Amino acid sequence: MMHESDFLAAAEAMQRRWFDALEAAESDALDVDFENGILTVEAEGMGTFLLSKHAPTRQLWLSSPLSGASHFQYDAARAAWLSTRGGGDLDALLEAEFARAAGMRIAP
Numbered sequence: 001m002m003h004e005s006d007f008l009a010a011a012e013a014m015q016r017r018w019f020d021a022l023e024a025a026e027s028d029a030l031d032v033d034f035e036n037g038i039l040t041v042e043a044e045g046m047g048t049f050l051l052s053k054h055a056p057t058r059q060l061w062l063s064s065p066l067s068g069a070s071h072f073q074y075d076a077a078r079a080a081w082l083s084t085r086g087g088g089d090l091d092a093l094l095e096a097e098f099a100r101a102a103g104m105r106i107a108p
Helices: 004-025 090-102
Strands: 030-035 038-043 047-054 059-064 068-075 080-083
Touching: 004 030, 004 038, 004 047, 004 059, 004 068, 004 090, 030 090, 038 090, 047 090, 059 090, 080 090
Parallel strands: none
Antiparallel strands: 030 038, 038 047, 047 059, 059 068, 068 080
16 A cells, blocks of 8 residues: 555646646636645536545545545556556546536546
8 A cells, every 4th residue: 555645646646637627728617726635626517526646545536516425545667646446547437427417528
């Protein structure tokens, strides 16, 4: 298991990359906030996405109005956050879901 300080740095870097990408996209369909370790994205007519750190398990937790709740663990060998159920990549999931919510491609 990854050391807590490494987890916190990697998790915040992931959240910050997506926050910056969403802000840069300037989509009228998305309202983006990053406070207290939680990335919140309100998608007009769709609901709210929450991406938060869960330090005890060293995971990022996603609550999505499209795909529901998911947990992601960092895989150092792949340098990616992977689903604890099925191994799907968090970046790929967020890119697909935010594209659907905003009607445009958004990627960090």
